[in-house]
Amino acid sequence: MARTIYDKSTRILLKDMLKEMGLQPGQVFTTSRVINWFRERYPKLQPSSIRAHLVQASTNDRSRLHHTSTNATDDLIFKVDSGQFRLYEPGKDPAPIHEFVEGDVAREQEITAAEEDDVDDAGTHAGSTEFLLERDLQRYLAENLECIEPGLRLYEVDDIRGVEFEAGGGRRIDILAVDKEGSLVVLELKVSKGYDRVVGQLLRYVNWVRLNVAESGQRVRGIIVCRTMSEDLRLACASISDIDLYEYQLSVTTSKVHALSV
Numbered sequence: 088m089a090r091t092i093y094d095k096s097t098r099i100l101l102k103d104m105l106k107e108m109g110l111q112p113g114q115v116f117t118t119s120r121v122i123n124w125f126r127e128r129y130p131k132l133q134p135s136s137i138r139a140h141l142v143q144a145s146t147n148d149r150s151r152l153h154h155t156s157t158n159a160t161d162d163l164i165f166k167v168d169s170g171q172f173r174l175y176e177p178g179k180d181p182a183p184i185h186e187f188v189e190g191d192v193a194r195e196q197e198i199t200a201a202e203e204d205d206v207d208d209a210g211t212h213a214g215s216t217e218f219l220l221e222r223d224l225q226r227y228l229a230e231n232l233e234c235i236e237p238g239l240r241l242y243e244v245d246d247i248r249g250v251e252f253e254a255g256g257g258r259r260i261d262i263l264a265v266d267k268e269g270s271l272v273v274l275e276l277k278v279s280k281g282y283d284r285v286v287g288q289l290l291r292y293v294n295w296v297r298l299n300v301a302e303s304g305q306r307v308r309g310i311i312v313c314r315t316m317s318e319d320l321r322l323a324c325a326s327i328s329d330i331d332l333y334e335y336q337l338s339v340t341t342s343k344v345h346a347l348s349v
Contacts, residue, residue, distance in 0.1 A: 092131045097140050097245040098161070100129060105163060110174050118170040132245075135299045138255070139247040146175045146183035150259065153251040159183070169257060221278045224335070225250065225261055228274065228312065235274075235310065235333060238267025255299070260292050263300075270306035271296055281313035281332070283323040289330065 093100070104124050110116065118141060122134050143154045144163040151157050162183040164172040175183070229250050232239040242249030242263040249263030262274035273296055275289045289309045297307045308329040311320070316332055324330050 091245055093129055097125075097129075097132060097136055097247075098143070100125070100132075101137075101140050101144060102163065105174070112176055113173055115167060115171050115173050117172075133300055135253060135255075136245055136247055138253045140245070141172065142253055143247070145172065147181060149184050150251055150253075151184060152186065154247060156246045157185070159185070221261075221276055224276050224278050224312070228276065229262055232262075232264055235312070236266065239264050239272065241265075242271065254292055254295050258292075258295075260296070263296065266308075268306070270308060271301055273307065273309045275309065275311050277311070277313035279314050281311055281316045281320045283317065283319040285311055285313075285320065286323045286327070286330070290327075293329065 091097075095103070101121075104121065108116065108124075118138060121141065122137055125132050125134075125137050139154070141164070142148050143151050143157050144161050145151060145166040146162045146164070148166050151161070162175055162177075165175045165180050166172055228235070229241055229248075232241060242252070242265050249260070252260040252263040254260050260273055261276045264272040264274060266272050273289060273292045275285055275292070277285060289311060293307050293309045301307050306329075308331070310331045310333060311324075312333045312335055314335060316334060321332065324332060
């Protein structure tokens, strides 16, 4: 069960907040207003966790699907713009997103973007030794983090899991984990070749986690996972002590099954 800081989970406290605000249909409120409400009443809660719960409660935010516990009881608000929300209005607003539907524009855009990212400098697509989509690699590692290092587990607090973890400004961390020493670990994933430009992205996330998630004195480090590392990436990370590099390999075995006698 996910760890909770107060007697009530943030999920329940968000509902209390909406009730206390007395919002009228169509009335817009902001992320800043929500964070201030929690800061005054529940100061131990991290703003990152509060933002993640806003995503989970937003019926039209497809990222809510990365929180596996999301259900109809979380259909509370409607995202009208970045950092702006109103109450969800059943019958007026589009049906809440509870699963990806084949052919959805959002899903198709996600696939297209991932496929474009998988094209190397020569213009060739990822081969059979690679995950087809970054989302597939993410999903596999989130459930099998110990294949990277023993004791590594997914970050989880108040029903929020460290997959597509909200990192402010619309940015999302691929995977946020915790190692056996209690350090926070930011994982940046690439299904194909890892280039040196990913270092800046990872360092931004690592420092954001240090400022917004980590407790005082808690170590935060980063891991880059990809199919193959470029020499430029290895060189860029040579003097950075808190970043580790991992290459993944896929392996498939088969065994013949004899047909039934007829």
